[in-house]
Amino acid sequence: MSVASPTSPLPVVIIGGGPAGLMAAEVLALAGVKVELFDAMPSVGRKFLLAGVGGMNITHSEAKPAFIGRYGKRADEIATLLQDFDAEQLRTWIHGLGIDTFIGTSGRVFPSDMKAAPLLRAWLKRLREHGVVIHTRQRWLGWHADGRLRIAGIEGEQAIAARAVVLALGGGSWARLGSDGAWQALLAERGVALAPLQPSNCGFEVAGWSAVFADKFAGAPVKSCAISLRGAAPRLGEFVVTTQGVEGSLVYALSAPIRDTISEHGSAIVHLDLLPHKSPAQVLALLNKPRGSKSISNHLRSALGLEGVRAGLLRELTDAATFGDPALLAKAIKALPLTLVRTRPLDEAISSAGGVPFEAMDNHLMLQQLPGVFCAGEMLDWEAPTGGYLLTACFASGRAAGLGVLDWLQ
Numbered sequence: 001m002s003v004a005s006p007t008s009p010l011p012v013v014i015i016g017g018g019p020a021g022l023m024a025a026e027v028l029a030l031a032g033v034k035v036e037l038f039d040a041m042p043s044v045g046r047k048f049l050l051a052g053v054g055g056m057n058i059t060h061s062e063a064k065p066a067f068i069g070r071y072g073k074r075a076d077e078i079a080t081l082l083q084d085f086d087a088e089q090l091r092t093w094i095h096g097l098g099i100d101t102f103i104g105t106s107g108r109v110f111p112s113d114m115k116a117a118p119l120l121r122a123w124l125k126r127l128r129e130h131g132v133v134i135h136t137r138q139r140w141l142g143w144h145a146d147g148r149l150r151i152a153g154i155e156g157e158q159a160i161a162a163r164a165v166v167l168a169l170g171g172g173s174w175a176r177l178g179s180d181g182a183w184q185a186l187l188a189e190r191g192v193a194l195a196p197l198q199p200s201n202c203g204f205e206v207a208g209w210s211a212v213f214a215d216k217f218a219g220a221p222v223k224s225c226a227i228s229l230r231g232a233a234p235r236l237g238e239f240v241v242t243t244q245g246v247e248g249s250l251v252y253a254l255s256a257p258i259r260d261t262i263s264e265h266g267s268a269i270v271h272l273d274l275l276p277h278k279s280p281a282q283v284l285a286l287l288n289k290p291r292g293s294k295s296i297s298n299h300l301r302s303a304l305g306l307e308g309v310r311a312g313l314l315r316e317l318t319d320a321a322t323f324g325d326p327a328l329l330a331k332a333i334k335a336l337p338l339t340l341v342r343t344r345p346l347d348e349a350i351s352s353a354g355g356v357p358f359e360a361m362d363n364h365l366m367l368q369q370l371p372g373v374f375c376a377g378e379m380l381d382w383e384a385p386t387g388g389y390l391l392t393a394c395f396a397s398g399r400a401a402g403l404g405v406l407d408w409l410q
Contacts, residue, residue: 012028019394020394022127058094194357195381204246229269355382358380
């Protein structure tokens with residue numbers, strides 16, 4: 001797309017009103033650039049607000065090397081984005097909106113009132129005070145032949161000329177909140193190479209629970225458990241049994257390697273440690289205690305504290321011979337194999353992997369195929385676990401795209 005002169009009255013157009021798009025708009029507006037933002041939903045920041053239900057985890061306080069490592073294969077690219085806007089600078093920025101933050105016991109960072117809405121309100125007030133014009137219920141449909149943007153609203157379609165464009169359209173999860181991935185076809189038509197969108201921070205399905213187990217335990221949380229996958233360090237936490245398989249924070253933490261293993265091999269075997277605070281020797285010793293007339297179920301409950309859904313998993317995933325051999329049973333309790341066969345659908349995932357590869361953009365996040373068009377946020381090809389890492393990178397990439405536009409306009 002061609003760029004107007006620095007004195008052009010045309011705006012820079014932002015498509016998408018999530019954290020990345022709003023941050024790009026702020027960078028530009030504070031630099032005196034005319035900005036208009038278009039979002040397909042009735043209001044902006046809808047996924048941001050829903051993510052804040054139950055506590056707005058904005059970022060994480062862990063040391064920067066460990067923080068960067070959370071971005072896996074894209075750690076180097078995200079590290080570049082975080083050079084000028086890391087977790088601490090994000091907190092400072094939030095404080096500048098009049099919102100205090102605190103660090104929770106897990107190291108996660110929250111607004112003092114744990115809510116997303118006050119932060120978003122203060123932010124939108126600042127943006128409007130600096131001249132950002134926000135248009136809602138306006139869906140981007142691509143480009144006209146002359147380079148103008150096609151924007152469709154309730155009153156019909158219009159053609160918008162822009163000095164530059166920032167696309168911050170989200171990934172492919174939570175379509176009801178606007179992240180439907182429809183932008184993929186529009187960019188592919190323009191020759192932009194894309195990585196397929198995949199579920200991230202998602203649940204997984206098993207080949208099939210027994211009807212008895214599913215009826216009794218679907219929805220039950222499995223607490224104080226560890227999960228390990230070959231090649232990945234064990235994780236301690238909790239997850240939830242579902243009708244189809246498993247989900248929850250402990251599963252989400254390993255979702256990328258589990259998903260990739262399924263893609264490569266057709267399934268992935270994770271191992272559950274049902275008693276992570278006891279050694280294999282301790283478990284075996286407790287199992288070998290005389291149980292008299294107690295059933296094995298009562299013995300597991302009284303000697304090891306194994307009952308409910310954890311005992312149910314042990315029954316579901318082992319055979320009768322294992323329950324008859326204390327050595328085999330102790331081994332199963334410490335490393336219970338669970339075979340996962342597929343991810344849950346993309347739209348159910350907390351976030352998505354895939355999208356616009358960094359290789360398709362320059363160092364300022366401008367598309368090499370489309371000069372003057374920048375990308376930011378979850379539509380870029382990266383992923384991270386929950387815990388504030390997703391939002392931090394969205395903010396940082398939006399800021400980087402905004403700075404990239406300023407450099408382009410000059």
